[in-house]
Amino acid sequence: MSELASMPSTEPEPLLRVQDLTLRFGGVTALNGVNFDVRRGELFAVIGPNGAGKTSIFNCLNSVYRPQQGTITLNGESLLGRPPAAVAALGVARTFQNLGLFSHLTLVENLMLGRHHLMRTGFFSGMLWWGRAKREEIAHRAAVERIVELLELEPYRRMPAGLLPYGVAKRAELGRALAMEPTLLLLDEPVAGMNLEETEDTARYLLEVRRELGLAMILVEHDMSLVMDLADRVMALDFGVVIATGEPSEIQGDPKVIEAYLGGAA
Numbered sequence: 001m002s003e004l005a006s007m008p009s010t011e012p013e014p015l016l017r018v019q020d021l022t023l024r025f026g027g028v029t030a031l032n033g034v035n036f037d038v039r040r041g042e043l044f045a046v047i048g049p050n051g052a053g054k055t056s057i058f059n060c061l062n063s064v065y066r067p068q069q070g071t072i073t074l075n076g077e078s079l080l081g082r083p084p085a086a087v088a089a090l091g092v093a094r095t096f097q098n099l100g101l102f103s104h105l106t107l108v109e110n111l112m113l114g115r116h117h118l119m120r121t122g123f124f125s126g127m128l129w130w131g132r133a134k135r136e137e138i139a140h141r142a143a144v145e146r147i148v149e150l151l152e153l154e155p156y157r158r159m160p161a162g163l164l165p166y167g168v169a170k171r172a173e174l175g176r177a178l179a180m181e182p183t184l185l186l187l188d189e190p191v192a193g194m195n196l197e198e199t200e201d202t203a204r205y206l207l208e209v210r211r212e213l214g215l216a217m218i219l220v221e222h223d224m225s226l227v228m229d230l231a232d233r234v235m236a237l238d239f240g241v242v243i244a245t246g247e248p249s250e251i252q253g254d255p256k257v258i259e260a261y262l263g264g265a266a
Ligand SMILES: Nc1ncnc2c1ncn2[C@@H]1O[C@H](COP(=O)(O)OP(=O)(O)OP(=O)(O)O)[C@@H](O)[C@H]1O
Pocket: 025, 028, 029, 030, 048, 049, 050, 051, 052, 053, 054, 055, 056, 057
């Protein structure tokens, strides 16, 4: 091995690496050779006009769609071909544009469900090993309470999710995803349908979550001011192709990005 090849790289290994991702539906190419990396602790935004391929990226990342081509690795492990539950167990959580909460369960119960894959004691072993099951339950409840506190959800703990005000329900949805203890959180339009005050609150909570938990996030969002305020880096897509990746200030002034949006509005 040459001396150069054996030298350690100065660039740390990214948390997520996506290479040459291509996804087709019949004659429609939703993603065409998409490449990007997400670093540990990074807030990475994906933008683009309607139909650009943003949701398709999320659906490939959590194995809902199977791309025809490309690789996706998290911490060096391939995510491709694993069932969605296995991808979640490896640390990828997602919030949904339309809420993914169970409306008849309380907020705390919804968050407990988010931890299901972390629970080792099943129902029967729980009966046999009552002491261990009890200790596990207490530990899970404590973890959920930390999230309730972080997101200032205390007043709504026992309320059925279906009765939560919209902005609070969106925050509870974020809490459910955080309860999974992800290393990578996929945020699908977290401020869709929110007024200005709720949007500003959400931005504050997302920054708080990042500071407290240090996890990486991918944000898909149409609200450009939120994206430009929060993201470390932004990737712009158009017709399934990456047209620019860079810091928010670079992306805002990029002629190809401006053209993609103006073209869509025309
Ligand atoms: N299940 C599917 N079957 C067929 N075509 C699909 C499917 N999912 C996505 N597409 C197509 O793939 C392309 C990318 O769609 P995608 O939903 O990923 O875009 P998007 O950027 O998330 O759009 P929006 O901002 O409107 O949510 C579109 O042309 C869409 O019609």
